[in-house]
């Protein structure tokens with residue numbers, strides 16, 4: 001088979017999407033990914049990522065070509081934990097809602113489960129994904145179930161000056177800033193307007209099972225449309241405040257530092273990692289008799305289309321895929337200043353190159 005016939009026979013994942021899949025594609029929270037067909041063989045990538053050196057911070061990274069469903073099974077779903085991984089007793093667990101509210105609340109797990117239940121299918125990606133050669137599958141799609149956050153905040157009665165919502169996990173570690181040592185819980189915040197989004201869930205179920213311990217049992221925050229870091233696990237306390245929260249995961253780590261141009265002058269922009277960016281990857285190349293197919297995933301924004309570029313050389317290597325969103329924005333190439341002038345590893349949504357050999 002030559003490169004021409006490969007290109008001709010190459011189909012992107014739209015070809016394999018079921019009608020149900022196509023309907024789901026309208027959602028901006030969902031990756032378009034890899035249905036598999038009977039009798040097809042997966043051609044392994046030559047450029048397998050190196051071993052994960054993170055020492056337990058990042059775990060359970062799947063190989064893209066092993067995934068065969070739109071939803072990522074819980075046992076193939078990546079995990080990130082920056083501190084300890086608390087084992088929480090659901091009998092004594094309580095969620096507090098406090099700070100600038102008229103009616104502070106304490107909720108048990110049965111009390112949360114008794115509230116309105118909502119499901120959302122959302123693709124969760126770590127913003128560090130593709131920031132290192134070993135970190136290329138820090139992403140998964142699940143059907144998350146829980147109770148919407150907004151009605152609870154309304155019930156607690158946010159005071160007029162309450163503008164910031166801080167979510168604390170029960171996991172904690174020691175931080176040192178300006179020679180001040182402090183024990184800190186994992187915490188992230190959002191503006192009140194962002195927190196009130198009706199898709200946000202206090203989530204207790206993942207793909208139909210109780211939220212697994214490693215994914216934040218008994219309750220985590222799920223904020224569709226945001227990078228992984230905003231989806232606080234092992235949730236313990238929600239606090240309404242009147243000023244920006246500047247903890248490690250808002251203002252020191254998960255800060256993207258990028259050089260930008262303003263009228264010929266280089267300026268440095270530092271921004272907190274927030275909403276997901278447009279991205280795609282080639283997930284696997286399959287063969288069924290003489291037909292090859294490149295199957296990929298695209299996510300982060302409503303996707304209009306995905307394009308793939310294949311080398312014309314003798315190795316017939318499939319290389320770059322890129323996504324185009326509904327507004328016509330194209331996933332940046334790695335030479336684009338948005339990627340090339342970025343000095344921290346988060347938010348690496350550049351076009352992804354993979355290598356394989358077709359025998």
Ligand SMILES: Nc1nc2c(c(=O)[nH]1)N[C@H]1C(S)=C(S)[C@@H](COP(=O)(O)O)O[C@H]1N2
Pocket residue numbers: 077078079080081082083124125126127168169170171186214215216227228229230231232233234235
């Ligand atoms: N409490 C707490 N929540 C957390 C984290 C953490 O370390 N502690 N890590 C965050 C990061 S960086 C990511 S990418 C996601 C990963 O979610 P997962 O482990 O369920 O895949 O959880 C987020 N929520």
Ligand SMILES: [Mo]
Pocket residue numbers: 080125126127128228229
């Ligand atoms: Mo992350």
